[in-house]
Amino acid sequence: MGCHLNLNRQILITGATSAIGSALALQYAAPGACLILHGRKKDLLDQIASQCRALGAQVSSQQLDVRDTQALQAWLKNLPCLDLVIINAGMNTHIGPQGQAEPWDEVDALIDVNLKASMLIAQSVLPTMRERGRGQIAFMSSLAGYFGLPVTPAYSASKAGVKAYAEALRGWLAPEGIRVNVIMPGYVKSPMCDAMPGPKPWVWTPARAAATIRRGLDKDRPRISFPFPLNWGTWWLAVLPAAWSHRIVRWLGYGA
Ligand SMILES: NC(=O)c1ccc[n+]([C@@H]2O[C@H](COP(=O)([O-])OP(=O)(O)OC[C@H]3O[C@@H](n4cnc5c(N)ncnc54)[C@H](OP(=O)(O)O)[C@@H]3O)[C@@H](O)[C@H]2O)c1
Numbered sequence: 001m002g003c004h005l006n007l008n009r010q011i012l013i014t015g016a017t018s019a020i021g022s023a024l025a026l027q028y029a030a031p032g033a034c035l036i037l038h039g040r041k042k043d044l045l046d047q048i049a050s051q052c053r054a055l056g057a058q059v060s061s062q063q064l065d066v067r068d069t070q071a072l073q074a075w076l077k078n079l080p081c082l083d084l085v086i087i088n089a090g091m092n093t094h095i096g097p098q099g100q101a102e103p104w105d106e107v108d109a110l111i112d113v114n115l116k117a118s119m120l121i122a123q124s125v126l127p128t129m130r131e132r133g134r135g136q137i138a139f140m141s142s143l144a145g146y147f148g149l150p151v152t153p154a155y156s157a158s159k160a161g162v163k164a165y166a167e168a169l170r171g172w173l174a175p176e177g178i179r180v181n182v183i184m185p186g187y188v189k190s191p192m193c194d195a196m197p198g199p200k201p202w203v204w205t206p207a208r209a210a211a212t213i214r215r216g217l218d219k220d221r222p223r224i225s226f227p228f229p230l231n232w233g234t235w236w237l238a239v240l241p242a243a244w245s246h247r248i249v250r251w252l253g254y255g256a
Pocket residue numbers: 014015016017018019020021039040041042044064065066067088089090091113140141142143184185186187188189190191192193
């Protein structure tokens with residue numbers, strides 16, 4: 001790995017080959033940072049790693065499907081003393097144009113990747129953090145976690161699960177000095193965002209999203225949600241009587 005005996009700040013980012021993950025890697029790439037970048041696409045992983053090295057960071061990378069839980073656990077077990085872990089890798093699926101159900105194999109994979117792998121990664125890095133009494137874990141949820149969007153039922157469910165899990169971990173681990181944050185982006189330009197049906201107001205660039213996420217993590221904000229006013233509006237969907245929220249969602253064009 002090369003990072004083990006390093007006194008630099010150790011930062012693990014999963015899904016670093018993605019739009020948001022790459023932007024986060026670049027955001028943290030600087031002298032004094034030791035980045036551990038993860039993804040599946042080797043060419044993209046190599047590309048982002050060399051961009052980060054050019055900015056002065058030490059970089060190691062790992063190519064791995066997070067659905068391979070044995071390989072995931074074995075890899076994480078050999079990564080002691082992480083200061084920051086950003087669990088960003090994720091996938092999406094949606095109902096068909098004629099209202100067909102989401103393909104089950106995609107739903108199955110999505111729950112594995114978005115929810116179960118996120119929990120497993122957190123569980124795997126926690127022991128060394130708890131031993132040291134410090135560390136930070138950031139979970140990538142979504143504004144879709146506030147209220148289920150009719151076109152993306154499984155994605156909404158997974159991101160609501162990630163949000164609840166991160167909140168629970170924060171409450172559990174704060175007394176031990178471990179910081180846990182949940183990130184809830186709105187639309188950020190990416191292949192995933194492009195493939196999603198429905199209106200996409202206030203699309204941010206990955207770089208802008210990464211800068212906002214970093215500021216929120218530096219301040220240890222429990223919830224880092226953006227952009228205003230979409231974060232404010234979706235928060236209301238969770239608070240209003242459900243019948244009103246359903247009507248608003250339909251009226252905004254997110255109906256099936
Ligand atoms: N873009 C948005 O509008 C938006 C909004 C809210 C939340 N988010 C969340 O932000 C995160 C990043 O999204 P993005 O838009 O940047 O996505 P993206 O460009 O589609 O990239 C997804 C990332 O997840 C990785 N990944 C997917 N399945 C994987 C698997 N089985 N094993 C290992 N890695 C896997 C991909 O790796 P490879 O490409 O190397 O396979 C890639 O790095 C996701 O969790 C997403 O749900 C995005």
